[in-house]
């Protein structure tokens with residue numbers, strides 16, 4: 138059983154347009170609505186592939202009801218933490234060449250008792266869990282050290298902990314010693330305070346996050362795949378895909394990695410296979426077994442340190 142925590146969930150609306158022009162009226166050619174937020178996406182991907190996942194979600198307002206109804210459609214085991222503020226709506230505008238423009242709201246403010254209720258829900262549901270995934274931004278009202286506090290609370294249990302967040306929340310979480318962090322290249326660059334031009338730069342930055350407390354670093358590099366940097370070694374894997382929408386690709390990648398044990402090169406290859414599959418699907422659709430092709434993954438035994446990475 139996997140447990141995901143999404144402190145700042147969303148209803149994701151993906152609007153497809155022919156071409157986005159600032160200041161113009163656009164008629165959407167299609168619209169998709171998905172339950173969103175990084176932890177929720179991880180749970181959706183796992184369940185889609187036959188794994189058991191439980192999602193802890195603070196959800197208020199009519200938008201919260203909509204989110205829970207959407208999650209129920211996806212057969213997710215949802216633990217709803219009732220809160221006052223409404224769940225945010227995040228808008229993605231996608232053009233035919235897969236250019237994504239994303240507008241994320243701040244999210245509902247959580248008050249002290251609501252934050253405590255969220256912590257209590259996590260404590261109550263962590264008993265039979267192999268991995269806890271703590272993912273996404275922090276909503277207003279929640280301090281930067283919240284994920285670090287959660288990691289510290291969960292560490293005494295048997296569960297391993299993956300954190301996928303950014304900025305000060307990521308920096309603070311490192312010190313609490315999560316088993317894994319999953320930054321993308323921009324988040325990794327921000328965490329170490331320097332640009333990352335090559336694969337070698339990304340590996341060095343990931344090693345720095347390990348020195349600061351992370352057990353392993355799974356860094357997603359968009360079309361360049363992902364690197365895994367752990368005590369057991371360093372690997373790079375990638376898979377070609379024809380992108381349609383990259384939203385949620387990092388979440389699918391993390392889910393694939395955890396589904397395959399959450400350590401080592403085979404798990405990295407699974408993660409990259411799920412990530413590549415997700416970018417070929419519209420909106421933040423999570424891939425199922427029929428979408429994932431393991432044979433497309435190239436696992437590099439040696440890191441090409443001079444290879445350029447896009448950010």
Ligand SMILES: Nc1ncnc2c1ncn2[C@@H]1O[C@H](COP(=O)(O)OP(=O)(O)OP(=O)(O)O)[C@@H](O)[C@H]1O
Nearest residue numbers: 321357358359360362363378384385386387388412
């Ligand atoms: N253009 C692409 N072609 C092939 N694979 C891709 C492409 N873009 C992303 N991927 C796959 O998806 C994974 C995650 O991508 P990325 O680094 O963009 O994640 P992210 O920024 O965390 O995404 P999100 O926050 O939307 O979930 C990559 O590690 C890679 O496996």
Ligand SMILES: O=P(O)(O)OC[C@@]1(O)O[C@H](CO)[C@@H](O)[C@@H]1O
Nearest residue numbers: 147173174175227241273274385
């Ligand atoms: O604003 P955050 O919490 O950083 O990210 C939220 C979000 O962009 O992440 C998911 C994709 O990874 C989407 O489902 C969702 O809209």
